[in-house]
Amino acid sequence: MDEELREVGEEKDLGVVIDRELKFSGHLAEKIKKANRIVGLIRRTFVTLDESIFKLLYVALVRPHLEYANQVWCPSKKKDISAVEGVQRRATKLLPNLKNLPYPERLRKLGIPTLAYRRSRGDMIETFKIVNGVYDDSVCGGLFVRSDRATRGHGKKLYKQRARLNIRKDAFCNRVVNRWNSFPDSVVNSTIDYSLRYRELESQAQ
Incomplete structure (x- = not known):
């Protein structure tokens, strides 16, 4: 019917x-x-x-x-x-x-902490999980585009896509890129237990 x-x-x-x-x-x-x-x-x-x-x-x-x-x-x-x-x-x-x-x-x-800080911190933790394969790639695999430019810093930098509208610019996959790319190699490539990784991300996001 x-x-x-x-x-x-x-x-x-x-x-x-x-x-x-x-x-x-x-x-x-x-x-x-x-x-x-x-x-x-x-x-x-x-x-x-x-x-x-x-x-x-x-x-x-x-x-x-x-x-x-x-x-x-x-x-x-x-x-x-x-x-x-x-x-x-x-x-x-x-x-x-x-x-x-x-x-x-x-x-x-x-x-x-302020709620704004906690949102920023949460963004970085989720980005870390996605980039380092903690989540299933079939769900989050296409969310970010890896940068192919040879720049200083770590080797897991993300490409920030151009956005004409604020909706796109402020979306999760765009707003986290600059901060994530600014992290040192020791943070994004940490192989220590997750609790320590998150503490490092918290201190870097302040």
Whole structure:
């Protein structure tokens, strides 16, 4: 039986709301709203919070909503970056002894990095896995193009494709290239256990 397909402006796939213009504004709004709702629940449930309990609750219940699949929807506009970061900014004010401190100082005392830093760090970890064959090549094999230019640095440099539109320029396979190519050979060709590789990538991405 023939069935006419309905045209829609956005669709959710594996938990990510994808719109026709690939701006992910609907996804951002949904996740920010959900994360703020959980922050409000924590505020109403716990009369007093110390730093260790807050960090445990925030990392387990709030932050995952702001980071799930962020390689796909990573914001590039300042207003979107600020909106996502604003959840963590407000959440860290739940602690009475920290609420009057500047945001960077609150993060330092809690031992929590900015969400922007964590997205950048996550990009580098995923790039490392793809380039070094941790993932199945049949899934990620064609995502990057290796550079054939003989330049200084490591031998696993990637080719950055030209992009006319911001959608393409800010896509994962393009936005990670410059930072990945700037890493030293000791990082991209490390043969030590994965936990150490990730720590090296974290320090290089700062």
